[in-house]
Every structure is written in structure tokens, then in C-alpha cells.
Amino acid sequence: MASSQLAKIMHGKIWRFFGGIKPSELKNTTQTPIEELPLPALITLPLERHLGAGGEILVKAGDRVKAGQVLTIPGGKRNVPLHASTSGTIIAINQQILPHPSGFTGRCITIKPDGLDEAVDPAPISDWQDKSPQELLERIRFFGIEGLGGAQFQTAAKLSSAIADGRSCNIFIVNGAECEPVATCDDRLMQEKAADILQGVDIIKHILKPKAVIIAIEDNKPAAIKAMQQAAADRAIVRVIPTLYPSGAARNLIKIVTGIEIPYKAHTSDCGIVVDNVETVYAVKQAIIDGIPLIKRVITVAGSSLKRQGNALVRLGTSVRFVLNHYHLNPERRQRIILGGPLMGFTLPSIDVPITKSATCVFAPTAAEVPPEPEAMNCIRCGRCARVCPSRLVPYQMYAYSKAGDHQHAAACGIADCTECGCCAFVCPSRIRLTAQFRKEKAIQYLLKENATRNERARARMLEHQKREEEAARLREEKKRAALARIQAQKAAKGAPTSAGDSATALPTAQDLAARRAAAVAAAQARRAKLQGLSTSATSETATTEHMPTQAERAAAVLAQDRADRKAAPPAASPALPYGLRRAGVPKQAHIIDAPWPEPQPAERLLSKVENPPTHEIEVKPATYHSIFAPAPEKTEAPKLPHNLSKTRKQP
Amino acid sequence: MQISVQSAKQNLGIEAAPHLHAKLSTNKIMALVLIALLPGVAVTLYYFGCGLIWQFLLLTVVGFICEMLCALLRARPLKRAACDLSVYVTALLLALTLPPLMPWYWTVSAMAFAILIVKQAFGGLGMNIFNPAMAGFIFLIISAPGAFFTTYIAPAPAAIQVATLERSAKVIFTAEEPAVLVQDIKALQDDPDALSGATFLESVKTARKAQTVNAIAAPDFASTNYQAYAALGIAYAAGGLLLIACRVILFQMPLAFLATIAAGGALWHYLSPNASISCAEHLLFGGTMLAAFFIITDPVTNAGTSKGRVCFSILCALLILLIRVEGSYSDSVAFAVLLSNAAAPLIDVLTRRRPFGIGYKEGGLQ
Missing domain, CATH: 1.10.1060 (Fumarate Reductase Iron-sulfur Protein; Chain B, domain 2)
Known part of the structure; x- marks a missing residue:
């Protein structure tokens, strides 16, 4: 069954997924070539996806960076490092508004470009055919490549999970569907960079070794289909799929191309199918063959509120405001700025947010073009x-x-x-x-x-x-x-020899009580007689029997003696002793300490320009990872020795 | 708070995705249904006289007042209640099903029942369990069966010339005896004494009890006695095709419904001709065509998915056949629709669709 389905796939069968819609296309910018935007005045790079637990920021405010320089070391496996997208000075590492429908703030690095746009030297891998997949995957990860279709899933993780644990990849699908209305960036990229994309496909083929490579393109992009078919020749199959709205979503595309429905609980790479956006593939090619990290991406800027529309190659971190200014936004009342397409995108609460890897499109429609929601x-x-x-x-x-x-x-x-x-x-x-x-x-x-x-x-x-x-x-x-x-045993041991004479433990009977009362009365009378100077032999006899001191009485007597002793002896020597050792315990009154309070020292002055400087000095440690074009610095300082072995000590 | 502050600062519009929308809206759907009913209305006017106009106006006014009252009671915006066209659809459907000369107080009470109890007591538009028009009809047929016999008009061509606006208004609003007008219209037919009962289904009902359905002459739809029914069927089908073309209703529903009635009716007639009328009579008499395109396709009281809707149509058709052949009422569409409405939640549960990704095997292709 399996091979027959593969044969069907290779033969060109197209399946159909359930549902789907056909919205108006609004793709006006298919014919507009990609243009590179000038350097913006500020670059803001959100850190949230580039740190993770245990991640490190390698720079601090005031540092000078070059384009492509690594700014963070990611902590988690799912994160990729952040690269500076142009040369300039880092002016702040602080909270900025993120591109999110709620306008949340998050930690960002802000770079003031110096206009020179110096870049670190590119580090191409010319012999990538000879490298192992692991090496290439590492390069893909450390050059910051994430899914550029919108989901921003780390590409290296996706690729490596498809070949991990001895699994083999069946089908590699290049997603050129671009079903979202308005967006034409993938379309333009396929038209202009078809050969480069195919080189990227070759690299991923080298990593995955799939049984089939399919480039899926919707049939509303004839130019892109033609370009890709020419470039692909027999290296990949270009599959033209019908235009239906969510065909660009990974699972729907897999269903269309292979007929397999992968449940939402499972990963697509678990069943040997990998889907990557064309722009991601292009970025892979750039990272490996050109040796340039992912610092720019193509976005579509469209909408009737703009004077010009087009596809722009922007540096990551450029603000939406800059992009809109460049395309001459003429806003209407309550202008909606939609980041992402009109169906999956969201309206921005503020346009001072950076373009990130997940942004595909900036759409500024008029009310006539996209009527406001009733x-x-x-x-x-x-x-x-x-x-x-x-x-x-x-x-x-x-x-x-x-x-x-x-x-x-x-x-x-x-x-x-x-x-x-x-x-x-x-x-x-x-x-x-x-x-x-x-x-x-x-x-x-x-x-x-x-x-x-x-x-x-x-x-x-x-x-x-x-x-x-x-x-x-x-x-x-x-x-x-x-x-x-134990107690009972002791008692038994003690009670056995003196069981008869022990009156305290035996229950007193009525006769006994009467006898005792009589004895007490007699004793009282005797005491009174003694006070009066009279004594009788009978009373003295009873008194001696009465006052046989038990152990408890003896202990009480010792305690009373002790108390009396302590009262008698004045605490003369006690002040010299520390509190804990004084016999009299804690003093009733607190002592007033005469020593003056330490004067509060003025806090260290912070750089006044920086709004929200890091609270601690950011220590730049020698990188555990080193980029290929920024090799690890030579360890110049001598290794530290323990004090007793240090050389300085041995010198006279 | 962050949103409001920042968006207020930059004065940007905030909306939930998706920002694009299909063109069809609920009010447009209702308007299309009203338009699609127009051929049926024209045919009814021609063959049954102007009573329909009065009934529709009466029902509309009462429905509007009831809607407003409920909006007031529920503290809902009046403007939105007024813009809602669904009450006019209910009114028109009820007007088409009620006898044209129904006394006004019965019409008013039927509409009040339909809107206040069947629709609004359950939560208004979209929340009702039963079809309001059919429930209103059944309310009348149970509480005032006599009125149906006296006010029913046997259709005749050009009845609109006899039953003018004035004459029908007199019958509906003043307590004038409707029998005179009914007889006048009946006189327009070729053979006024062909039927013993008020309608064909009524006369069949008596024959059915005596197991002599076969003895009744098969109606000839070309004659003036019965051509009204054929014309009505064609008019409703034309309106239904318009709705299908505008994608307001699923074509599978009327198709399944009519096919079941035709096949079931033909089979029953073949098996016991004394008990059941023939297939064509099942399709054209009573409310079958109206139900096929306008009543069972009511989305609110229906099952949810397409599969469920087809099941719903088939169930409704079977119930119609069963009640028509075995029941003690002459027509059965309204009862069948209400019974299937009650079964719709069950159909929903039974026709639950499989979730995405069933049939997936670990490893996909291997």
C-alpha cells in the first residue's frame, strides 16, 4: 500500500482537504520586484525567542556591533541565536512593544545604525556536499534560521527530528502555496530566486535524503510555477495545486500533496514528511552557500492606504512605521495596520513594533477595500x-x-x-x-x-x-x-520489694483516710502545743511518721534552696557575661546603642541616556559556542591558580 | 489596558482576525428567501384570491409588534430587532400555509403563538427548537379545526377576480360567512362537484378510512380543478432553485426529501393502492413542495452538518408519508417537520463527523 501511495504521489495525484474557502485574492503586488529598503533609524530586536532558560546576552549597551554579529547565546534547544541586522551601537537593552495584538512589551536590543552597514566576514561552506548532516544542521541553527512562513518554528529542530533515531524522511515538501490573500513575497521570491531556492532544496535533500521532493505552488502563480519548473528540471517535482484558502497550512498541504492526514497531536516530521516554506529554504541556502546569517526577510507591503505597494527586503528589527513611511502611508480615520495577511494576521495597536521573522506581510487597507467588521x-x-x-x-x-x-x-x-x-x-x-x-x-x-x-x-x-x-x-x-x-517496668521493679509499705500508690480506703485525718488533727494540735511550749511524746511520734521525706519533696527542697541562694546573691558579676551566659536571662530593657548609623552612600550614577539599563554588569564571557566567522578569542590571560600556588606569592 | 492606551495614542483601528468576510449575511439570506417565495405568492394570488395579502399584512404587523415587545422585555436594542427580516419570512410562510380566508383573530393568535412562545421564549432568532411557522399552523389546526374547513378555498383560475381585496377583507375582518365566497370561487372550476371534501387530501382521508382510495378518480393536473397545484409546485421549485443557485440552501436537502417522498410514495402505492395515493399526488398536494424548498431548509431547527441535514430531510419525508397514509389528519407536513425538529439534536449526535487525522498510521507511508 505504501509504495503504491508513493507511486500515486510521484505520478501527480492531488488529494483534496475538507472545507476551505476562496476569498478574494487582493494580490496586487505580484508584478512588483523585491526592493531592498534603506537602513532604518533604529533597529529593535526582540530577545524573547533568542534566550530561553539559561541563555546569555553577549553585548551590553554602548557596544558596537557589526551586521551578522551574534548577540545572544540561546539557552534552550528550540531557540536560535540573535544576530545584529546592521552595524551600529547598541543603545539599550530594555522593554519595548512587541508585534503582538495586545501590544505586550518584551525585552529587546535596540541598535542605532551607524550607516556604514559593515558586516562580519561571510563564512560560506563551499564543500557542503562532503559535510555531515549534523554539521549542516548546526550551521542552520546557529545562523538563526526559523520558519519564515509565519509559525517561526526552528528549522534545524524540524529537520533533525525527521532524521533522528534512525528515522528516514519520505517526502520533503517546499511550501510555495502562499494561500493567504495579499501576500506575494513567496511568489516574488520564487520568480526572482528560483535557482537559489533549488540550491537550498539540494542542501536539505543532502541532509534529509528524502524519497521525493515536491514543490507545491497554487495555480494562481503562473510566473512562479514557470520559474520553479525551469530551475527544478528533474531535481524536484513542481506540483501545481488548486487555489483554496488554507492550503498553505502544513497539514492541509500534506493532505493535498500526499493524501495523508496527520492528526494535530502528532508531529509532521514523525511520519517522515517535512514541510518548509520557500523563503526558509532560501535562507538555508544563504546560510550555507553564502555564509550569511538570517538578518533580512522579504515582506509584502500592500493596501490602498499606501501610495506605493510592493515587496520589500527588510532588515529584521525595522519598525513597521519605517516601512509604512517608505511606502507613503496616507492613513484614514482609525486606520487598520494588519501584520500578517488579512485572514490570519492581526491589527497592530501600535506601529512602533519591529518586523520579526514571523511577519510576512504588512497590510494597510482602506475601509472601502476591507470593510470594517459589522x-x-x-x-x-x-x-x-x-x-x-x-x-x-x-x-x-x-x-x-x-x-x-x-x-x-x-x-x-x-x-x-x-x-x-x-x-x-x-x-x-x-x-x-x-x-x-x-x-x-x-x-x-x-x-x-x-x-x-x-x-x-x-x-x-x-x-x-x-x-x-x-x-x-x-x-x-x-x-x-x-x-x-519502660516506666511500668521500672515501677514494677521498684514496687515489687516495697509493695506493702507503699501507701502512696495504694488506693486509700475510708478507714485509712479517717486515720490520716485523725493523724493530721493530732499533728495540728501538737504544733499548737509546741508553739505554746508544750510537747508530748505521742505527738512527736506521729510527726516523725508523717515527715518521712519522699524523693519529690527532697527535690523541691533543693530547688527552693537554690532559689533562695540566687535571691541572696546579687547579680554583680553578670553584666560582664554575654547575654546567653547570664544566669538572670534576658534584660527587661533594650540597650540603646550609641554608635552612629552608617551614612547611606550615594548610589553609583547610571548612564543617563539609557532608559532601562541592565541592573548588573553584563559580563562577556568567552563564548562556549563560536560563530564560524567570529572565531573564539585566544585565551590570553594566564590560568588562575589557587592563592597558595600563585606565582606572585612565590616571588620575593 | 495596554491596547486601549496605545491604540488611542496612535488612533489605529483594532479588529479581530479574519478581516475579510464573505458577502452573504443573515439579512441577505432572509431577503433572498422572501424573493424566492414571490413566484409561489403570485400563483397563490392568482388561484386563491387576495386573502393572502391581508393575511400576510396581518401576520407581519403582529409579528413586528411581538418582536418589539420581546426586545423591550429583554432589554435588547429595538433597532436590531426591527432590522431582523426573519420574522417576515415566518409571516410569509405562515400566510402561504393558512387558508386565505382565515378569520383575523385566529391568524393573530397563531402568529403571537409562533413568535412569543415558539421563537422568543426559547431565546429569539437562532435559538428556537421548532419551526415557528409550522408550530403556528399546528396551533391553529389543533385549536380551530373547524375554521380550516369553512375558510379553505378550492383553487380556481382567476380566483383573484372574484376574491378581490375588498371581498376577502370583509370575510377576514368582519364576521361575514365565507361560504358564499368559497362557492363563488368553486364555480369557476370546470367540474365544481368533482370533490366531496374541501380538498383532495381531505376527500382522500375519508376514502382512506374506508380503504377505497383506489375508487377516487386520479386527479388530472391539466384540468382547472387541479392545475393550481401543479403551478404552485413549479413556482416553489423555481424559487428553491434560486436559493440553491445563491447557495442559501444545500441542494442535497430538497433532493433527498423529494426523492424519498417520490420513491416511498410510489412503493406504498404499488404495495397497497387502497391505502396510499400515488407518487405525483404525494409530491404536488399538500405542502410537500413548499416544505422541500422552504420549510425543511430552515437552518435554525435543522441538524448541523451536511450529512445530518440529509438525514433530517429523509426522516421528515418518511414521517410525512407515514402520517399521510396512516394518520388521522389530512395533511402531515407540519407534524412531520415538528417531529423531525425534535429529532434534530439526536441526528446531530448520531452524525458526528470523524475528527481530522483518523486513519493516520505511525510513519505515514510505510
């Missing part, structure tokens, strides 16, 4: 959303559950499979914000799951705690029982 009406259950959902969900049900706060049912409907492609909200005749609600619901589900795991952990901890407590109680009980047994 008010939502009631759902009439027309079922259009269920007919277009490429993930085979029933969105209106999910929406109803989610709106009602029934998160369990929403999860049971399969909200986890939602890719937020926006098909359902596109077709909804009542203009319900389905996708927005699902995004919210997913966040809630995530929180709920986190809460559940936290509760689970707490419960486990509590159980352990209880077990410990029980164990301790049991031990205590045992100890107590042992002690009791």
Missing part, C-alpha cells in the same frame, strides 16, 4: 462554518459551548484541533467572531490544564505529606508506648 448577529446555525472548517470541526457548536463557559464540552468538540485559520469567521453570515472566541477559549483551556496539573501536583504533595505525618505519628506512638512500658 456588529455580530445571532447564530442561525446555518452550518456554513462546519462546511468550510479544514480541521473537520463544527465551529458553531464549539462557539456556543465556549460562550456558555462550558469548557469541557468545548474541549470535547475538538478545540485543540482549531488552527485559527479564520475560515469559519470568514463565511459566517451573522459575522460572529468565531476565531477570536476560539483563540480566547484555547487560552482558557491552557490555563485550565495548567491549573489541573498544578492541583494534581498539590494533591500528590498533600498525600505524601499525610503519609509522612502518619509515619511520624506512628513513630511517636511507638515511642510513647515504649516509654510507658
